[in-house]
Amino acid sequence: MRHRVLSKGIAIALVVSIVAIMAGYHLNWTGFQGRTLWDWLNLLGVLAIPVVVGVGTAWLSTEQAREAALHGYLDKMAELLLNENLRESKTNTEVRAVARTRTWTVLRLLDPGRRSILFMFLAESELISIIDLSKANFSGADLSEADLRGADLRAANLSNADLRGANLDGLNLLATNVTTAQLLQAKSLEGTIMPNKSRSSCKS
Secondary structure, eight states, X not given: OHHHHHHHHHHHHHHHHHHHHHHHTTOGGGSOTTOOXXXXXXXXXXXXXXXXXXXXXXXXXXXXXXXXXXXXXXXXXXXXXXXXXXXXXXXTOXXXXXXXXXXXXXXXXXXXXXXXXXXXXXXXXXOXXXXXXXXXXXXXXXXXXXXXXXXOOTTOBOTTOBOTTOBOTTOBOTTOBOXXXXXXXXXXXXXXXXXXXXXXXXXX
């Protein structure tokens, strides 16, 4: 949010500056009259420097924050796996609640590429069926060829996620944000409850 506000502020400042220059061009005391095209380009170039610096700083700050969030999540999950027996924990236990909350929270902060990395971690750690992923945000993530059987993806956000070749057998996708076109690219949908409450019988 802060970065969007900063970007808007920079854009507004640039527009105001250009308007001010154009208006001042008609006033003798401003010194803009008689300027050549090269003079204008130089002036606009000077004005563009803080804009580029501001946008670049905002982008870099966002990337660093996302990378830190992902690494912090992976470190914490490794701790829950090694020290709190997350994989062998029972349903509704505190350790699962912590894992679920951290997963939901960090997914909202990450970009699609890092969401793909997070999902790969969950899959390789055999946590897909252990952590409640309902309402989780996997929008834009690469889930191609993934075995999602056992995952709880009710009301999850799968918009623009790559589901090509994914195994979605038996999933409950009620209220899940996913299109029919995405689902048709999956490897298998046998027994899957579709977002419209119908049950699929599609096989690979």
